[in-house]
Amino acid sequence: MSRATLLSLGGLALLAVVPAVVSNPYVLHMLILCLLWTVLGQSWNLLGGYTGQVSFGHAAFFGIGAYTTGILVKTGMSPAAAWWGLLLGGLAAAAASAVIGWICFRLRGPYFALSVLALAEVLRLIALNWKQLTNGAEGILFIPAFNSKSWYYWIVLALAAVSMALIRFVMHGKLGFYFLAIREDQDCAESLGINATKYKLISLLLSAFFTGVAGSFYMNYMGFIDPGIVFSIHDISVMMILVTMLGGVATTWGPAVGAAIYILMSEVFRTYLKSGHLVFFGLLIIVIIIFFPQGIVGTLRETLQRRKRRLAAPPAGGPLKEAA
Amino acid sequence: MELLAQVLISGILLGGLYALIGLGMSLIMGVMKIINLAHGELMMVGMYITFWAFTIGKIDPYVSLLIVIPALFVLGAMLQKWLIAPVMEAESILPENQVLLTVGIGLVLSNLALLAFTADYRSVPVSYASKTIYWDVKMAGQTISLSFSFPMLVAFAIALALGGALFLFLGYTDLGRMIRATAQDARAASLMGVNTKRITYITFGLGSALVGAAGALLAPVYYLFPQIGGPFTLKAFIITVLGGLGNVAGAVLGGVVLGLAESLGSVYVSLGYKDAFGFIIFVLVLIFLPKGLLGKGRA
Numbered sequence A: 001m002s003r004a005t006l007l008s009l010g011g012l013a014l015l016a017v018v019p020a021v022v023s024n025p026y027v028l029h030m031l032i033l034c035l036l037w038t039v040l041g042q043s044w045n046l047l048g049g050y051t052g053q054v055s056f057g058h059a060a061f062f063g064i065g066a067y068t069t070g071i072l073v074k075t076g077m078s079p080a081a082a083w084w085g086l087l088l089g090g091l092a093a094a095a096a097s098a099v100i101g102w103i104c105f106r107l108r109g110p111y112f113a114l115s116v117l118a119l120a121e122v123l124r125l126i127a128l129n130w131k132q133l134t135n136g137a138e139g140i141l142f143i144p145a146f147n148s149k150s151w152y153y154w155i156v157l158a159l160a161a162v163s164m165a166l167i168r169f170v171m172h173g174k175l176g177f178y179f180l181a182i183r184e185d186q187d188c189a190e191s192l193g194i195n196a197t198k199y200k201l202i203s204l205l206l207s208a209f210f211t212g213v214a215g216s217f218y219m220n221y222m223g224f225i226d227p228g229i230v231f232s233i234h235d236i237s238v239m240m241i242l243v244t245m246l247g248g249v250a251t252t253w254g255p256a257v258g259a260a261i262y263i264l265m266s267e268v269f270r271t272y273l274k275s276g277h278l279v280f281f282g283l284l285i286i287v288i289i290i291f292f293p294q295g296i297v298g299t300l301r302e303t304l305q306r307r308k309r310r311l312a313a314p315p316a317g318g319p320l321k322e323a324a
Numbered sequence B: 001m002e003l004l005a006q007v008l009i010s011g012i013l014l015g016g017l018y019a020l021i022g023l024g025m026s027l028i029m030g031v032m033k034i035i036n037l038a039h040g041e042l043m044m045v046g047m048y049i050t051f052w053a054f055t056i057g058k059i060d061p062y063v064s065l066l067i068v069i070p071a072l073f074v075l076g077a078m079l080q081k082w083l084i085a086p087v088m089e090a091e092s093i094l095p096e097n098q099v100l101l102t103v104g105i106g107l108v109l110s111n112l113a114l115l116a117f118t119a120d121y122r123s124v125p126v127s128y129a130s131k132t133i134y135w136d137v138k139m140a141g142q143t144i145s146l147s148f149s150f151p152m153l154v155a156f157a158i159a160l161a162l163g164g165a166l167f168l169f170l171g172y173t174d175l176g177r178m179i180r181a182t183a184q185d186a187r188a189a190s191l192m193g194v195n196t197k198r199i200t201y202i203t204f205g206l207g208s209a210l211v212g213a214a215g216a217l218l219a220p221v222y223y224l225f226p227q228i229g230g231p232f233t234l235k236a237f238i239i240t241v242l243g244g245l246g247n248v249a250g251a252v253l254g255g256v257v258l259g260l261a262e263s264l265g266s267v268y269v270s271l272g273y274k275d276a277f278g279f280i281i282f283v284l285v286l287i288f289l290p291k292g293l294l295g296k297g298r299a
Helices: A003-016 A025-050 A059-074 A081-104 A111-129 A149-171 A174-184 A186-191 A196-222 A233-247 A254-291 A295-312 B002-032 B039-057 B061-089 B097-117 B150-172 B174-184 B186-191 B196-218 B226-243 B248-268 B274-288
Strands: B132-139 B142-149
Touching (some): A003 A149, A025 A149, A025 A174, A025 A196, A025 A233, A025 A254, A059 A081, A059 A196, A081 A111, A081 A196, A081 B274, A111 B226, A111 B274, A149 A174, A149 A196, A233 A254, A233 A295, A254 A295, B002 B039, B002 B061, B002 B142, B002 B174, B002 B196, B002 B226, B002 B248, B039 B196, B061 B097, B061 B196, B097 B226, B132 B150, B150 B196, B150 B248, B174 B186, B174 B196, B186 B196, B226 B248, B226 B274, B248 B274
Antiparallel strands (some): B132 B142
């Protein structure tokens, strides 16, 4: 095992014992949200960051996951059985993504990004109007299965670890290189025999699956959803992009770093700025894009690489005999 | 029969306004190849200017066009010059950075409005807000009385006039030719001596002015609140895709198609799903006519 893997496993073990030490439910709640947003950022990053297919409507998949669980519970299954919804929610989201991907991936440019956005809006309208199935604007309410937050913490920690490891594994294999090739130059990738539509679809399926699972988890944890929350463009779709961009697009740790900063900042903004907090989020997006287009992890990595290169290079005009 | 005719009329009148919203986005998309997701928020700014001009200065919404158009032009040009243009030059992994930037701009605009004006729904209570004009038509031996909403009729006429002015401007003036040249091939245009940077400022300004004007025209018939922009951004995008990206004549057609789809759908299918019809048409066009309804240009 490499040093990085050992370090990650050590970190995971450390994170796993947190509920034994921290009993403050507020702190645990914050940590759960951080991990949930890590999963969401990872999913978006796989499709948007690594494969280059930006989506403005991942709330569609989040909402499908959440409503799958919600409807399962509403139709009479006990809340505990709703844990199946985690898997079912992911599968339902992946199925929906297959349809939209099949339609849109034959086209290039902004079509996909905005078709998904349109999908999220249509789903929101359906959830709002199909009252027999979704309770409409009232939303679905149930009592969460566990009283203690620790269980939710462990489940979402496992989700975050699995999604991160799987995406890392994918990105270090053949599939990952296909994704990168498509992002960098689709024509070139296709001329080398990569079926771009197929691999974009695979990336989308994985991404939508994890987003759907995260949505199901959200429903189980919160015990309440309504169409305006889970299909929200600003609160889900845009924030998934923001989390990824803040941390670093197309980096392994970017979404996790972005999620932590996002949750912290939104708490601080909400507490001290009250209703003005979204103005600062908007300003934050603008500042990040202008000054840190590679995100925090990306900028850090660039700086480190530059320094390494400078240290490795011989001083200008110095003797080169030994090196030669 | 009477209902159908009435629905068609209101759909077409609404479509004229939608066309104006779509024109602005189509222009920006044609020249700069970016989607402006702050488009609806710019319309919201136009609506608030109209509202305050009416509330404080007792200025009629149609007169306030004279304030809204220059104000939004300057706002759009400044956004392009100081925020979007620098990002278009910076290198990054995702070319969609500029689009995300417009999301940020939209968030700032709508939430500043929220802070300044609260989330209250407001309206511009002009005396003619619910005035209607009746027109009796003899059809198949029966007399049908058709009604036209006066503010919608005026809005439609002004929207058509503005669209026509834009058409003439783009077609027959040097500046218009420069904008079209930049849209076709920015590099070639700059080799021919066009200051393409300045053209992008002007284009963004024009696009903002058009959508701001739509906001002013909408103010007498619609209520306004800070978050009103979002759905209109989506509508503008649907219109632009329907008409073909960057196609000015197509945007007008797209606007009318969307207006008709919404009014037909809300009467004959369900009011709750009114906004869904636009998306359904959008997806159908994407599948079957990816070049837009007029089919010009490449997809």
